[in-house]
Amino acid sequence: MPVLAWRLWREGPAQRAQRFGQTENAAPVWVHGASNGELTAAKPLIDALLDSDPKLRLLITCNTVTACAMVQSWALERAQVQLAPLDLRWVLKRFLRAVNPRLLIVIENELWPNRMAMMQARGGAVAVVSARMSEKSATNWARLPGLASQVMGLIDMFCAQDAASQARFAALGVDKSAIGPIVNLKSRTAPGAFDKALFDAYAQILPRDSTVLAASTHPGEEAIVLDAFKTALEFRPDLRLILAPRHPKRSDAVAQLIRERALSFTRRSRAEPPGKQVFLADTLGEMALWYELSSLCFVGGSLVPKGGHTPFEPIAHGCVVLHGPYLENYAEPYAALDAAGAVTRVASAKDLTQSLLSLDTGARHHMAAQAREVAGELHAPDRLKPIAAKLLKL
Template sequence: MLSYRILLSLAAPGLALLLLRDRPFARERLGLSGAANGPGRVQQPAIWLHGASNGELASARPLIERLLARRPDLCIVATSNSRTGRALVESWALPRVSARLAPYDYRWALRLFIGRWQPRALILIESELWPNRIFEMARRDRPVLLLGARLSARSAARWQRMPALARRLTGAIAYLSAQDPASMDRFATLGLPPERRGPVIDLKAFAPAARPDADDLKALAPLLPRARTLLAASTHEGEEAPILEAFARRWRADPQARLVLAPRHPRRAAQIAALIERAGLGHALRSNGGLPGSERPVLLADTMGEMALWYALAGVSFIGGSLVDKGGHTPFEPAAAGSAILHGPHVANFTAVYGALDRAGAAEGVAGADGLSAALAALDGAEQTRRAACAREVLAGLRAEAPGPDTLIDALEGLMGAPAPTPPAEKEPGNG
């Protein structure tokens, strides 16, 4: 724990610079949002729910909505590490839900935040293992739940190099529901007691499909013929070069072919633009309002929050994080949008789901430019439609068999207690 505190101390100057650049949200980062007295005062008991950014918070929305419906006595403060995640929660306009940027993981900032919001429990989504956040809640006997938990083999190996901290961390988690069996096994190896392990539930399976902006969809659809458009979704470094090589072959065979390249981290846009040029392809830049065309068959989607639009426009989606060892990203979103799914060999984050899709012929695994090129050549419009329909059927079956968000809310209520019963209203005195 001492080493973690040293790391936080070393990071302090950099965080101070970030606060200067992000002044409108500095108070939130310092735990000063939601004043203890005044307009920001919490009127109802609160649940603190935290997700890193858009993907994690979107997956938690069904859980949030069910919790609000079942517990009218509660409100929720949903925190995120990113402005886009904060904006996403605000856009839902859900009653009794407040969106904030997460306080930094310094004990003093967390104590300020907890003091103002007085959360009765902390729900962490996926892989947000911030030690001080967890310990500050646990030491107040307020349960910490980790839902949709994901722990890669690489992350588990790092925690195993700090066994004392790992045991203390898992000991502070009151309940954990993993996204996949492998993650649950890794948490168990780190010391999570059996009685604190819940069922394996992938929250993304229950998240509603995001809707694209109707005006953007209408404007771009004529420029991106769906059956001829490939989306490379959430790509990581090392993936764009083989994708561009495969697409260049496809474009030479069919000049009407188009590629939407949406990197996981838009800040890499300049690097990716150089790769596009090296592949002999022209491109348009989404952030500049550029439009694809015959001379610019690649649209570099260097923006955030528009993935639903790209899935809606693409007949085929290659899911990133799977050609390189990042575990792969979700297949639920492209399936919901009716886009046929291709992926690489590294899908550890969704092993069971991709396995079911591949066995049913609803998705296809490829390795490198040659495999992707061959798969694209075989995916005409009719085959895209068939695979997309098959994928929706497979995923619907998986959802029907799995425990849902109510199972997790049952666990939360068991840990923090059900609301006190409302006393019956007194009867008006009669006249007789």
């Protein structure tokens, strides 16, 4: 609650009003995704929904202001975007009365009990698309079997990201009749939008062949990445590192790690240009730009037990993906990519240094092309059309 109060205090009155359910955006279909990553992945599904019915109107909600701005930049016809209402019954009553949706489509794991129950009580349907569940999360849910069966029983249509997640959700109570095909929206990710003028300016300073990105890093990973990078600099002094922590609020602590290694750096949050050995990308909503500038991308959350993050976004931008051993969140995609030799596994600073130095231009281009091919094979884009049609029949 203190975190929620602090966030509400920081936001403006318009944002607070949306959090408390005030809206004028009536729409028959409500699509919800947590933030930038989920909604970027959901963009092809949103397009398929709008293409399926030329009269359809959507309301898209998310949890962050940056995600709202991103969706607004898509300039979608017949779709509005706003912050999601709090999962409080009196807030949702106001929101649902104004929006009057007949269908809620949840992207990935935003399973809010009141939201789902009140949709069902109004005669609406709830669909969950591209859901994932790690073994750890399944164990936590299983400790509350009553709540798990109640929440899972509210789902009218369910599409998991992978077979393992599907089995875990089914064991927790998703009805067999609700289970649809495997749908991993993040495998369909197109290159994200980025500031072209800024890219042109930065690309003059950061040649792609010598630029490495560490994306969405967690505590414990930055030190490994920086140690590996510093060693690699002894052999490749032209290398440059873009370091993008998962949570920019940690940027001061990450900056201290850089100083301790006597590496020169600048910070994006201070509007400082790149050009030093390390560029600390401590902002939100610009990851597509960092992907586009880099030839190699270490995907964070994988050298420490966080389950890893999606490989598909960097792959869409032509990056070669490096990852650690902790991949529970995306186990099947990484297994397919590893089997094809399209990504590289690292388990230590030494491994990472070796990868930074051994992957020449030819190897990178081959691996990037192979990764795109594997991502395309995992899910063909036209499979979303029948999914969209089935959703709209609920």
